[in-house]
Amino acid sequence: xxxxxALDKIRLRTFPDPILRKRSGEVEVTQQVxxxxxxxxxxxxxxxxxxxxxxxxxxxxxxxxxxxxxxxIEFINPTIVPLKSRMTKMEEGCLSVPxxxxxxxxxxxxxxxxxxSSGRPFVREFSGLKARAIQHENDHLDGKLIIDxxxxxxxIVVEGKFRRGGKKQKKTCEVACYDGxxxxxxx
Ligand code: NI
Numbered sequence: 422x423x424x425x426x427a428l429d430k431i432r433l434r435t436f437p438d439p440i441l442r443k444r445s446g447e448v449e450v451t452q453q454v455x456x457x458x459x460x461x462x463x464x465x466x467x468x469x470x471x472x473x474x475x476x477x478x479x480x481x482x483x484x485x486x487x488x489x490x491x492x493x494i495e496f497i498n499p500t501i502v503p504l505k506s507r508m509t510k511m512e513e514g515c516l517s518v519p520x521x522x523x524x525x526x527x528x529x530x531x532x533x534x535x536x537x538s539s540g541r542p543f544v545r546e547f548s549g550l551k552a553r554a555i556q557h558e559n560d561h562l563d564g565k566l567i568i569d570x571x572x573x574x575x576x577i578v579v580e581g582k583f584r585r586g587g588k589k590q591k592k593t594c595e596v597a598c599y600d601g602x603x604x605x606x607x608x
Contacts, residue, residue, distance in 0.1 A: 424446075424448060424449055424451060424453065424454055424482055425453075426453045426454065426456075426457050426480055426482075427479075428453065428456060428457065428460070430479050431457065431460050431461075431464075431478045431479055431480065432464075432478065432479065433464055433468070433477060433478060433516060433517070434476070434477055434478065434479050434517060435516075435517050435518070435519060435583075436517055436518050436566060436568070436580075436583050437580070437583055437584055438479075438517075440476055440479050440481060441476055441477070441517055441561070441564065441566060442564040442566075443476065443481050443564055444481075444562070444563055444564050445475060445476055445481040445482050445483045445561075445562045445563075445564075446481060446482060446483065447482075447483055447498055448482045448483055448484050448497050448498050450497060450536070450538060450539075450540045454482070454484070454497075454538065455538050457475065457478070457480055457482075458484065458486070458495060458497075458538045460478065461473050461475060461478050461480075461484075461485075461486055462486055462493060464478055465486055465488070465595065466488075468516050468594065468595065469594050469598045470516055470594055470595030470596070470598070471487065471488060471489045471490075471550070471554050471594075471595060471596050471597055471598070472485060472486060472487040472488070472554040472555075472557060472558045472595050472596050473485060473486050473516065473558070473595055474486075474558040474559075474561030474562060475561075475562075476561050476562065476564070477516060477517050477561060477595075483497070483498050483499065483562045484496060484497040484498070484499075484538075484562075485499070485555075485558035485559065485561065485562065486558075487551060487554045487555055487558060489550050489551050489554060494537075495535075495537040495538050496533065496535040496555065496558070496559075497535055497536045497537065497538060497540075498535060498536060499533055499534065499535035499555075499559060499562075500533070500534045500535070501531050501532070501533050501555065501556065501559055502531065502532045502533075502534075503528045503530075503531055504528070504530040504531055504532055504546065505530075506528055506529040506530035506548070507528075507529050508526050508527065508528055508529070509526070509527060509529050509553070510524050510525070510526050511524065511525065511527075511553060511597075512524050512525075513525050513553070513557055513567050513596050513597070514567075514593045514594045514595065514596065514597065514598075515557070515566060515567050515593065515595060515596070516593060516594065516595045517561075517566065518566055518567060518568055518583075518593070519593040520593055521567065521568065521579060521593070523567040523568065523570050523571055524570075525553075525557070525567060525570045526570075527552070527553050527556045527557075528552070528556070529548055529549065529552060530546065530547070530548045530552060531546070531547055531548075531552045531555060531556065532544065532545070532546050532547075533545055533546075533547060533555060550596075550597065553596060554595075554596045554597075557595075557596045558596075568580060
C-alpha cells in the first residue's frame with residue numbers, strides 16, 4: 422500500500438468538488454502523510470474548525486483531526502463503534518459546505534480505534550461534542566456530507582445553489598467553531 426500525496430495541491434475543497442464524494446483509502450504512515458497532517462492542522466486552525474478530514478484538503482486517505490479546545494487528536498485509519506447511549510441533535514456546519522447549517526442526529530458515546538501520525542495505535546472512548554466531531558469527520562472519509570442529512574427536497578435546493586455557483590462563500594466552520602479559549606461557538 423503506497424500513498425502518493427500531491428502536497429502542492431493541498432487546499433480547502435468545497436462542494437461540489439468530486440474529491441469530497443470519493444471513499445478514502447487506508448493510510449500507510451509516511452513522511453509525506455506526516456507533512457499532509459501538519460498542513461491539515463494549519464488549515465483547520467486558520468478556519469477555526471474543531472475538526473478537519475483529509476478529503477477536505479484534497480487527499481483521499483482515511484485520516485482526520487479533532488480539537489474541541491483541549492488539544493489536537495490525530496485519527497489515522499479509524500474504526501468507530503457506537504456505545505450504548507442516547508442520540509443527540511445539533512446544528513452542524515462544514516468548511517466544505519460553506520454557509521449551510523444542518524441539524525444532525527448522532528450517538529453520544531463512541532469507542533474509536535485508530536493510530537496517530539507516528540503510527541502509534543490507540544483505543545479511546547469519546548462523548549459529547551468530541552464524539553459528534555469524530556462522527557462528522559469520519560463521514561467525510563466515506564464521501565458523506567452534512568447535506569446528506571437534509572430532507573430530500575431541501576437537499577435538492579441547497580445542492581442546486583452550489584452547482585449553479587449561486588451560493589455565497591459565506592464564512593463557516595467545521596462542526597462548530599473553536600475560539601481558542603476552550604469554548605466553541607458558531608459564526
Ligand atoms: Ni465537514
